Amino acid sequence: MHVIETDKLTKRFGDFTAVDRISFWVESGEIFGFLGANGAGKTTAMRMFCGLSVPTSGKATVAGYDVYRKSEQIKKHIGYMSQKFSLYGDLKVWENIRLFGGIYGLSSKRLADKTDELLHTLNLENERDTLVDSLPLGWKQKLAFSVAIIHEPTIVFLDEPTGGVDPVTRRQFWELIYDASARGITIFVTTHYMDEAEYCNRISIMVDGRIEALDKPSVLKEMYHAGNMNEVFQSLARKATRGE
Amino acid sequence: MKQFLSFIRKEFYHIFRDVRTMLILLIIPVILIILFGYAISTEIKSSPIAILDYSRDNVTNRLAEQLQASEYFKLYKTAGSYEEVETLFRQDKIRLAIVFPAQLSGADEPAIQILADATNPNEATALIQYATAIISTSDIVVRNLATEVNQPGVIPAANLLYNPQMKGAYNFVPGVMGLILMLICALMTSVGIVKEKEMGTMEVLLVSPLKPVYIILAKATPYLLLSMVNIATILLLSRFLLDVPVAGNLILLISISILYALVSLCLGLLISTVTHTQQAAMLISGMALMLPVMLLSGMIFPVENMPWILRVLSNIVPAKWYIIAVKNVMIKGLGMAFIWKETGIMLFMILFLIVVSVKRFKIRL
Amino acid sequence: MIAVRNLHKTYTRNGLGLKGISLTVKAGELFGLIGPDGAGKTTLFRILATLLLPDKGSASVCGLDVVKDWREIRTRVGYMPGRFSLYQDLSVKENLTFFATVFNTTLKENYELIRDIYVQIEPFKNRRAGKLSGGMKQKLALCCALIHRPDVLFLDEPTTGVDPVSRVEFWDMLHRLKKQGIAILVSTPYMDEASRCDRIALMRNGSCFTTGTPDMIRQSFKRPVYSIRSDKMYQLLGDIRSWTGAYSCYAFGDSHHLTLKDNAPDIANLETYLKGKGYTDVFIHPIEPSVEDCFMELGND
Numbered sequence: 059m060h061v062i063e064t065d066k067l068t069k070r071f072g073d074f075t076a077v078d079r080i081s082f083w084v085e086s087g088e089i090f091g092f093l094g095a096n097g098a099g100k101t102t103a104m105r106m107f108c109g110l111s112v113p114t115s116g117k118a119t120v121a122g123y124d125v126y127r128k129s130e131q132i133k134k135h136i137g138y139m140s141q142k143f144s145l146y147g148d149l150k151v152w153e154n155i156r157l158f159g160g161i162y163g164l165s166s167k168r169l170a171d172k173t174d175e176l177l178h179t180l181n182l183e184n185e186r187d188t189l190v191d192s193l194p195l196g197w198k199q200k201l202a203f204s205v206a207i208i209h210e211p212t213i214v215f216l217d218e219p220t221g222g223v224d225p226v227t228r229r230q231f232w233e234l235i236y237d238a239s240a241r242g243i244t245i246f247v248t249t250h251y252m253d254e255a256e257y258c259n260r261i262s263i264m265v266d267g268r269i270e271a272l273d274k275p276s277v278l279k280e281m282y283h284a285g286n287m288n289e290v291f292q293s294l295a296r297k298a299t300r301g302e
Numbered sequence: 303m304k305q306f307l308s309f310i311r312k313e314f315y316h317i318f319r320d321v322r323t324m325l326i327l328l329i330i331p332v333i334l335i336i337l338f339g340y341a342i343s344t345e346i347k348s349s350p351i352a353i354l355d356y357s358r359d360n361v362t363n364r365l366a367e368q369l370q371a372s373e374y375f376k377l378y379k380t381a382g383s384y385e386e387v388e389t390l391f392r393q394d395k396i397r398l399a400i401v402f403p404a405q406l407s408g409a410d411e412p413a414i415q416i417l418a419d420a421t422n423p424n425e426a427t428a429l430i431q432y433a434t435a436i437i438s439t440s441d442i443v444v445r446n447l448a449t450e451v452n453q454p455g456v457i458p459a460a461n462l463l464y465n466p467q468m469k470g471a472y473n474f475v476p477g478v479m480g481l482i483l484m485l486i487c488a489l490m491t492s493v494g495i496v497k498e499k500e501m502g503t504m505e506v507l508l509v510s511p512l513k514p515v516y517i518i519l520a521k522a523t524p525y526l527l528l529s530m531v532n533i534a535t536i537l538l539l540s541r542f543l544l545d546v547p548v549a550g551n552l553i554l555l556i557s558i559s560i561l562y563a564l565v566s567l568c569l570g571l572l573i574s575t576v577t578h579t580q581q582a583a584m585l586i587s588g589m590a591l592m593l594p595v596m597l598l599s600g601m602i603f604p605v606e607n608m609p610w611i612l613r614v615l616s617n618i619v620p621a622k623w624y625i626i627a628v629k630n631v632m633i634k635g636l637g638m639a640f641i642w643k644e645t646g647i648m649l650f651m652i653l654f655l656i657v658v659s660v661k662r663f664k665i666r667l
Numbered sequence: 668m669i670a671v672r673n674l675h676k677t678y679t680r681n682g683l684g685l686k687g688i689s690l691t692v693k694a695g696e697l698f699g700l701i702g703p704d705g706a707g708k709t710t711l712f713r714i715l716a717t718l719l720l721p722d723k724g725s726a727s728v729c730g731l732d733v734v735k736d737w738r739e740i741r742t743r744v745g746y747m748p749g750r751f752s753l754y755q756d757l758s759v760k761e762n763l764t765f766f767a768t769v770f771n772t773t774l775k776e777n778y779e780l781i782r783d784i785y786v787q788i789e790p791f792k793n794r795r796a797g798k799l800s801g802g803m804k805q806k807l808a809l810c811c812a813l814i815h816r817p818d819v820l821f822l823d824e825p826t827t828g829v830d831p832v833s834r835v836e837f838w839d840m841l842h843r844l845k846k847q848g849i850a851i852l853v854s855t856p857y858m859d860e861a862s863r864c865d866r867i868a869l870m871r872n873g874s875c876f877t878t879g880t881p882d883m884i885r886q887s888f889k890r891p892v893y894s895i896r897s898d899k900m901y902q903l904l905g906d907i908r909s910w911t912g913a914y915s916c917y918a919f920g921d922s923h924h925l926t927l928k929d930n931a932p933d934i935a936n937l938e939t940y941l942k943g944k945g946y947t948d949v950f951i952h953p954i955e956p957s958v959e960d961c962f963m964e965l966g967n968d
Contacts (some may be wrong), residue, residue: 097800141828195704222856223829224703224871225963229917234761236901250830251857253920257900275921286920288831288859295832308768312757319756502752506811509716510769511742665737666718 059086059122061213061244062107067116074103079116084213089235089245091255094264095295100248101156102213103264107246109133121212134162137206137214137243141221144202147191151182154190155205162209162213164193176204179234196227201235213244232257252288261287263294270294305512313494317524327490331482331532335539338474341634349397349429350378352390356404364442365414368402398429416562434620475540476628477601479533480621482552483559484566484595486529489587491570494521496583499574514665522567529563530556549635555628558641561648562624566591568655570621575662595621623647668694668729668819668850669715675686675723676710685710686873687724692852692866693866694818697845699864700854701962703968709749713822715852716746727873729818745817748810749824755797759788759807762796763814770815777816779845784810784840802833809840820844822853826860838863858959869962876965881958888956888964890914890926896950897941906944910937917963924960 062084069077077099082282084090094100105111107120109129118125121135135146145154152173159169177183180200192253199219207214216235220228232254239245255261255275262272271278271294275287310615317324351369355362378396381387387399401415416433418426494516498504507517533556540546548555569591577583596602598612599621605613616622627644630636638645669692685707692698700708713719715728717737726733726867731740746796753762767774778785784806791799796807805825812820822841826834838860841851845865853864861867861881870874871886877884895916897903907916912931916923927934934951941949956964 095800095832096802096828098830202834218828222824224706224856224918225858225959227703232918233904250828250834252831253918256920257918291831292835295830298832305768305771308765312754312761312765315757315761316754334694414905501755502748502750505713505716505718505748506746506752506766507769508718509741509744509746511771512769666720 060084060089060119060241061086061119062120062246064118065116067103067106067118068070068114069099069106069111070114075267077106077113080264080267080269081116082262082269082272084244084246086212087239087242088259089257090248091240091261092246092248092264093255093261093291095298098264098295098298099267100264101217104217104246104248107132108138108215111287122222135203135212137209137211138217139199139202139214139219140205140217141219145190145198145205148189150187150189151177151193151201152186154201155208158205159208169294172208173264176208180204185271194227196223196231199223200227200231200234203231203238207238207243210241211243213246214238216245216247218248220249220254228254238302252286252291255287255291263291265294306516306520309516310514310523312523315519316494317528327486327528328531328535330485330653331478331536332539333477334481335475335536335543338478347373348376348382349374349399349425350395351375351400351433352381352387352396353377354381354384354387354399354401357402357406361442362402362406365402365437365440366400368442369433369436370442372432372436374436382581387417391417394419397425398433398587411554444476455577472546472629472633474601475536475544475546476625476632477599477621479536479559480562480599480601480625480626481592481595482532482536483529483563483624484569484591484621486532487525487563487566488570488573488591489584490525490528491522491567492573492577492583492587493580494525495571495574496577496580499578500580514546514663515660518571518659518663522571525570526560526563526567529566530560533559546633548632550631551637554638554641555631558624558627558631558645558648561645561652562620565620565624565651565655568659572655572662575659575664594619598622599625601625619647620651668692668696669698669727669852671711671715671724671726673724674711674714674721674726674939676707676714676719676721680712683707683710683774684837685714685721688868688870688873688875689782690868690875690878691725692819692850694850695845695848697841697851697853697863697865699867700852700870700875701743701856701858701861701867702854702870702875703856703960705872707873708824708870710873712746712748712852712854716744716821717741723907742815743817744819744821745812745815746821747812747825749827751796751804751808753796753804753808753811756795758793758795759799761935762807763810763856766811767814772815774814777814780816780844781810781813783843784813787836801829801912802836805833805837806840809837813844818849820849820851820853822851824854824856826855826857834860853936858957858962861958867958869958869965878962884958884961885956888961890964892954892960893925893927893951894919895925895937896922896948896956897946898948901947903946906941906946907937910940912937915963919957919959924954924956926956926960926964962965 060083065081066079067077068075068079080103092100102111106113106118106125109125109132113125120132123131125132149157155173155176156169159172164172177186182197182201183194203219220231223231235245249255258271259277260274261278262269264270278290279287282290282293284293353366355366369375379390381390381399390396397419399417401417405415406414414437416430418430420426498507537548541548570587573583573586577586598605598616598619605616605622623644627641630641671688671690674685674688683705688711700711702708710719714721714733715726717733717740720734728740729743733740739759757765772884788803788806788810791803796804809825826837829837841853842887845851864881866880867884868878895907903914904918907913907923907925912928914926914928916925938949938951
């Protein structure tokens with residue numbers, strides 16, 4: 059089953075085509091890296107998948123629901139986490155967990171179990187009553203990710219989740235991603251760290267609103283005769299003509 | 303100087319590009335004037351009254367006619383008994399009742415009874431004053447009653463000076479001016495400065511050769527100009543729409559307005575030094591500045607009738623002094639000699655606020 | 668051009684700040700502060716830009732004291748704060764003109780210095796700054812920070828959130844600026860950018876645990892490092908870590924980096940161990956440590 063399936067999905071703002079006829083699919087349980095330069099159209103595409111923005115034309119389903127008509131259903135089956143906003147800094151750790159668990163309709167019994175399990179996995183048991191603002195960024199992001207998948211969504215969208223996080227915590231974050239993926243949660247992630255692109259099962263690279271390349275990292279490297287993903291990205295993204 | 307002008311130009315870009323806010327700023331005074339002028343009029347017009355006349359002679363008939371003829375009252379019913387008057391009050395049909403005793407004309411001490419519904423005390427007081435004024439100045443009363451008892455001085459003769467029609471506009475136009483100037487100068491200046499802090503641009507400006515005092519002045523100047531536009535709008539509207547002319551010296555009126563605008567700018571500046579977010583600046587300006595202007599300046603509620611603590615507090619509300627000064631100049635047509643106290647107080651406030659804000663304005667983060 | 672001696676600054680609110688930092692930057696040097704969020708990089712910048720007062724220690728910029736001579740320093744430095752700090756509702760051109768006059772100069776006067784960068788944003792000169800993409804915003808901000816030809820340039824995380832292509836372009840620009848004799852202090856959370864600096868300081872939790880050229884830092888790394896690849900990469904990570912000779916093992920793109928314990932058995936032992944676990948295509952070879960390896964090792968106290 060394909061968790062995301064799009065066919066010539068397009069979004070135009072006036073005479074500016076932000077997303078230009080993209081067609082691809084994401085398989086269930088895979089870690090899909092969604093790369094592209096700033097302004098290539100990644101954010102616009104992500105917003106359409108999350109049911110926040112209506113496409114101009116083309117088709118797309120997320121978790122089996124049509125993005126045009128079933129955006130409310132989609133929101134129930136996805137998780138979302140971004141670098142900018144994820145948790146309420148002026149709430150305590152457990153209050154954030156309860157809040158987001160409550161939003162996704164977890165029963166209080168299940169919520170209590172989940173909270174303990176989550177704090178245990180993250181080694182945050184002693185920080186239960188700490189305000190989220192006073193946690194280091196890396197811990198905050200790990201917590202935010204765990205909260206984003208607290209309702210076991212079909213797919214979770216991660217928008218530059220590791221920006222500014224220290225190298226060790228960044229790797230721990232990816233270990234959490236692998237765990238979630240092993241549990242069957244599909245991961246859809248954007249990043250500017252090219253080493254992280256290597257950790258994905260498949261990646262796509264967007265240039266000027268179109269998907270220029272999409273495959274396994276190893277295949278892409280071979281295709282572009284590149285030693286690492288950074289070189290692949292550089293050779294593709296340099297073709298961009300719109301400097302937006 | 304070039305730095306300064308360039309900064310002011312930038313401020314105008316900000317103002318003109320935020321079309322919505324700018325329109326609100328320009329339209330608010332118009333709306334307030336219309337609102338106070340027509341909708342929430344504090345004047346009394348055509349209040350329903352009842353007359354209970356035990357006398358029924360030519361004097362009382364004449365008085366009843368004169369009461370009805372005034373624009374303040376409208377006869378709801380000629381009552382037959384006290385009980386009926388009471389019922390009418392209970393049913394909220396009338397605001398005032400006038401009782402003429404039997405043999406009013408022949409009495410040694412003629413006593414006309416005026417009953418008012420005091421659930422709204424301000425209105426009741428006003429109604430009683432109007433009724434008393436009409437009765438006491440009535441020709442028939444003067445001729446028949448006053449002479450008969452031979453005590454012409456007993457019946458008070460009220461003369462309404464400066465505002466003979468008792469129009470509310472004379473009271474609220476200065477009030478609206480006080481409100482608008484405070485809104486634009488204090489609120490917009492504080493929000494404008496705090497916005498730079500919030501956006502991080504203050505960081506860059508501080509790490510530049512630009513003197514902090516320029517930043518402050520440049521932020522304030524556009525709003526000072528904008529508030530002058532508003533004053534002009536208000537004066538034109540009040541002159542041509544509400545028939546409230548400027549009786550005194552226009553230059554003097556504008557000068558005290560600028561003085562008051564400066565007080566407001568300083569207050570805005572002070573707020574900007576203690577807040578870090580636009581919301582906080584807006585809340586503080588709204589709660590700590592707007593409400594006192596509305597409540598304690600005498601614009602809506604007379605300060606004289608307030609408990610002593612509020613009367614004392616009202617003295618630190620700049621709008622109170624401004625409104626008094628504007629009333630003196632605009633309505634009474636008085637000159638500088640009569641507003642030196644108010645001007646002095648505002649000048650002192652400016653000095654005080656500037657010293658405090660400059661002390662508080664941080665040259666660092 | 669910049670001298671920092673034992674600088675301390677504590678924030679009572681969250682315990683972050685600086686815990687004794689010392690470093691020097693020469694004219695025409697590109698100095699990188701490498702460290703994650705919360706390392707104290709921004710605090711250091713703000714003290715040097717005279718926006719914050721240090722609790723203890725001293726610092727000078729262009730030979731001027733950051734506490735006493737703050738007014739003079741402000742005319743000599745260019746500062747680009749961590750978040751985008753230009754007027755979003757002003758166009759590119761208006762922002763530039765405004766900052767030029769603020770610094771008592773004109774766009775023309777120092778055009779040579781910013782020409783390289785300006786030509787790239789010129790096509791969008793009438794666009795509002797808020798509508799630019801991340802990379803373009805950073806280029807505009809750099810232009811604004813350079814407009815008065817400063818002697819010292821402070822760049823606080825100029826490449827965070829910027830895509831790899833724009834990042835490479837940005838560093839190319841910094842190299843050209845360096846040649847003009849400007850001392851540049853730049854911070855970044857991206858370890859791979861360390862190699863583009865003349866010297867770097869690795870920072871964490873308010874202190875810097877090592878300073879030097881990237882090569883020096885790499886050479887000071889004591890443990891042997893191996894790059895390991897196989898078919899089941901994620902599973903492999905856990906299995907390598909449970910091998911007796913493993914000191915640490917982290918994913919590095921398409922391979923894992925393993926550092927050895929002091930008394931580790933021969934690396935051939937690992938290969939046998941992994942084959943025993945059923946891995947095929949196991950590929951192990953020794954490598955030079957990267958700055959990121961050093962950061963993880965040294966910051967691991």
